[in-house]
Every structure is written in C-alpha cells, then in structure tokens.
Amino acid sequence: MRQKFVALAETGDPAIRRELVEAHLGLAEYLARRFSHRGEPVDDLVQVSSMALLKAVDRFDPGRGVEFSTYATHTIAGELKRHFRDKGWAVRAPRRMQELYLTLGDSIGRLSQELGRSPTIAELAAETRVSEEEVLEALEAGQAYRLASLDAPAPGDDEGESLASHLGDEDPRMSAAEERATLSPLIQALPPRQQLILHLRFFEGLTQLEIAKRLGISQMHVSRLLARSLAELRTAAEQS
Amino acid sequence: MPGTDEVRLSAPATTELPRLARLTASGLACRLGFSYDEVEDLRLAIDELCFSLIGTQGRPGVVHLMFTLDDETLEVEGTLESGERGPDPVPSGLSRKILEALVDDHEVRRNGRDQLTFWMRKRRLQLAG
Numbered sequence: 001m002r003q004k005f006v007a008l009a010e011t012g013d014p015a016i017r018r019e020l021v022e023a024h025l026g027l028a029e030y031l032a033r034r035f036s037h038r039g040e041p042v043d044d045l046v047q048v049s050s051m052a053l054l055k056a057v058d059r060f061d062p063g064r065g066v067e068f069s070t071y072a073t074h075t076i077a078g079e080l081k082r083h084f085r086d087k088g089w090a091v092r093a094p095r096r097m098q099e100l101y102l103t104l105g106d107s108i109g110r111l112s113q114e115l116g117r118s119p120t121i122a123e124l125a126a127e128t129r130v131s132e133e134e135v136l137e138a139l140e141a142g143q144a145y146r147l148a149s150l151d152a153p154a155p156g157d158d159e160g161e162s163l164a165s166h167l168g169d170e171d172p173r174m175s176a177a178e179e180r181a182t183l184s185p186l187i188q189a190l191p192p193r194q195q196l197i198l199h200l201r202f203f204e205g206l207t208q209l210e211i212a213k214r215l216g217i218s219q220m221h222v223s224r225l226l227a228r229s230l231a232e233l234r235t236a237a238e239q240s
Numbered sequence: 241m242p243g244t245d246e247v248r249l250s251a252p253a254t255t256e257l258p259r260l261a262r263l264t265a266s267g268l269a270c271r272l273g274f275s276y277d278e279v280e281d282l283r284l285a286i287d288e289l290c291f292s293l294i295g296t297q298g299r300p301g302v303v304h305l306m307f308t309l310d311d312e313t314l315e316v317e318g319t320l321e322s323g324e325r326g327p328d329p330v331p332s333g334l335s336r337k338i339l340e341a342l343v344d345d346h347e348v349r350r351n352g353r354d355q356l357t358f359w360m361r362k363r364r365l366q367l368a369g
Contacts, residue, residue, distance in 0.1 A: 108276055117275065118275035118276045118277035118278070119275060119276055120270075120273050120274065120275050120276070121266075121269075121270040121274065121275075121276065121279060122270070122273065124276060132267075132270050133267065135270075136263065136266050136267055136270060136279075137263075139266070139279070139280075139283075140259065140262065140263055140266075143259075186334070187334070201341060202337055202338050202341045203337075205341060207277050208277050208280055208281075209277050219276070219277075223280045226280075226284060227283075227284060227287070230284060230287065230288065230338065231287070231296075233334065234287075234288075234291045234296055235296055237332060237334075237335075238295055238296055238297075
C-alpha cells in the first residue's frame with residue numbers, strides 16, 4: 001500500500017489515486033457512521049467523509065513514516081467535526097456555544113444513566129465545568145441546530161433500521177390514531193416518525209428521557225424533534 | 241410573601257419574544273433546581289403559550305411577562321397589549337393537550353377589548369437521588 005502512495009506521489013496517476021481511494025472507502029464510511037448520532041443524515045456524512053478521504057489521499061506523504069489509516073482518520077474526523085460546526089447550524093451560533101451544546105448532549109446521557117433521572121442544570125454545569133447561564137445559552141443555541149433527517153437511520157444503528165422499528169411489532173401510532181385525528185388533522189400531515197415522538201410525549205405521557213431510552217437516541221435529539229414538530233404544527237395551524 | 245420572588249419584563253410582541261421568555265423562564269427554573277427534562281418541557285410550553293398571544297409572525301403591541309417563583313413552583317403570565325382587538329383566544333384541543341403534558345396548569349384568556357393573557361404553572365419534581 002505504501003508503495004502505491006509512493007507511486008502516486010511520483011506519477012500523480014489517476015488510476016492509482018482511484019484505487020487508493022476505493023481501498024479506504026470503508027474507513028470513510030465507518031467514521032461517518034460514528035458521527036451519525038449527532039443528528040445529520042448518514043448519506044451527507046458519508047459524502048463529507050469521502051471528500052475528506054480524497055483530500056487525505058492527495059496530501060499523504062508516505063515518506064513521513066505515519067500509516068495512511070492514521071493520517072486519514074485524523075483528516076476525515078477533522079472534516080466531519082468542521083461539517084457539524086459550520087453546516088449543522090441553521091442559524092449561526094457562536095462556535096463555543098455549538099461545541100458546548102454537543103458536549104452537553106454527551107453529559108446529559110451520561111448523567112441521566114448515573115443518576116437514574118434527568119440531571120439538573122446545576123449538575124450539568126458542574127459536569128461540563130461552565131456556568132449555569134452558559135448551559136442555558138447553549139441549550140438555546142441548540143434550538144438553531146439543524147435537525148436530523150427523520151428518515152435517517154437511528155443512531156448507532158448500522159443496519160439502518162428506522163426509529164419506528166425500535167418499538168417492535170406493535171404500532172402505537174395506530175392505537176391513538178383516532179384521538180389524534182380528532183384533535184388535529186395537522187398531526188397526520190407530519191412525517192410518521194415525528195408523529196411517533198409526539199404520540200409518545202403527549203398522548204402516552206412519556207418524558208423526553210423515557211422516549212430517548214425507548215428509541216435509542218439522545219435526549220437532546222428527542223428535544224429537538226419535539227421542538228421542531230411543535231413549530232411545524234403551529235405554522236400549519238396558522239395557515240389552515 | 242416570604243419565599244416568593246417576582247420578575248417582570250416587557251418586550252415588543254415580535255418573533256424575538258419567545259426566545260426572551262424561554263431564556264428568562266429557564267434561568268429562573270434553574271434557580272429552583274429544575275431538571276433538564278423539566279426545563280425542556282418549560283421551554284416548549286413557553287413557545288406554545290407565546291404562540292397563543294402573537295402567532296408565529298408577531299403582532300403589533302407589547303407583551304408584559306411576569307415570572308413568579310416560590311420554593312418549587314414557577315408561574316409565568318404573559319399579557320399582550322395590542323391596542324387593537326385581535327381574534328379571540330381559542331387554544332386548539334391539540335394545543336391544550338400539549339400544554340397539559342408540559343405544565344401543571346395553564347390558561348389562555350381575553351382581558352378586556354385589546355388584551356390577551358396566558359398563564360402557566362410548573363412545579364419541580366422532587367429529585368430521586
């Protein structure tokens with residue numbers, strides 16, 4: 001493999017380049033999937049990751065004694081992080097707040113598990129070593145975070161199962177369909193997975209934490225999906 | 241009243257209002273030791289209630305917000321003074337259902353000719369551990 005990189009450096013042969021890229025596409029896809037729990041469509045991440053792989057192949061210097069996989073992992077992960085920072089936000093939030101928001105997502109999951117309940121804001125502030133005001137500001141900034149494609153596979157799900165599949169054979173959307181239809185035909189216009197999360201929160205009375213556990217996604221993701229669904233319902237209600 | 245605190249603020253009834261109300265409410269909820277879950281519910285409820293006053297596009301006029309807190313309860317009241325008679329507040333069944341899940345009590349009512357008011361109360365759950 002190293003010799004191929006040497007040959008590429010010497011000749012710039014596009015066939016060698018293509019071969020090297022193809023040989024490492026699995027790595028690019030693997031890394032993209034590791035970022036898939038952050039609420040971006042996996043296809044988009046694979047695209048970002050593949051472009052970063054091209055860059056890594058072009059820039060790799062086989063004479064420096066570093067394995068290509070190490071170099072490429074670093075390059076691709078860097079591009080993926082940049083993608084989240086720069087493109088994952090519908091409205092620009094300060095970078096520090098964007099990063100804190102992502103850190104909080106991890107802390108919420110960890111603390112919820114440790115404490116067996118939802119952490120307080122003070123506990124989150126202590127865990128992430130920032131002030132309570134900064135935690136609240138980051139949560140507010142998170143409102144601007146671009147939401148996941150609801151058709152994207154569930155996080156951590158390599159098989160690409162849908163969120164709904166976490167619920168087994170039973171389809172609770174049907175059991176409350178009548179009640180929801182009576183309350184608002186607007187809900188029926190939402191994508192099925194948004195309907196599902198609305199159903200679990202407002203018709204079954206599950207907390208956001210319980211929904212997160214049940215669907216195997218982060219609580220922050222549940223929170224964003226709920227906020228988005230309600231915003232869509234309000235807009236639709238005004239237009240109807 | 242001992243142990244009770246009150247915060248008031250007034251702001252134009254624009255689309256910036258929900259953000260301002262969310263931030264203030266969550267800051268005060270934080271003082272009461274609300275959990276992340278509860279703060280997120282509160283933020284959603286504030287959005288829904290602000291919508292009942294100013295819609296998604298804002299309205300002419302001013303909204304007066306009053307936040308009242310005691311040891312474990314936060315109440316938020318918002319009144320729109322529009323200077324014009326808007327439509328009567330008719331929270332949809334869905335909106336009521338949503339708010340019932342998010343807060344302990346809530347109400348949206350007309351106050352005289354040109355005022356709309358929302359009110360909500362949310363109590364902190366006792367921490368288990």
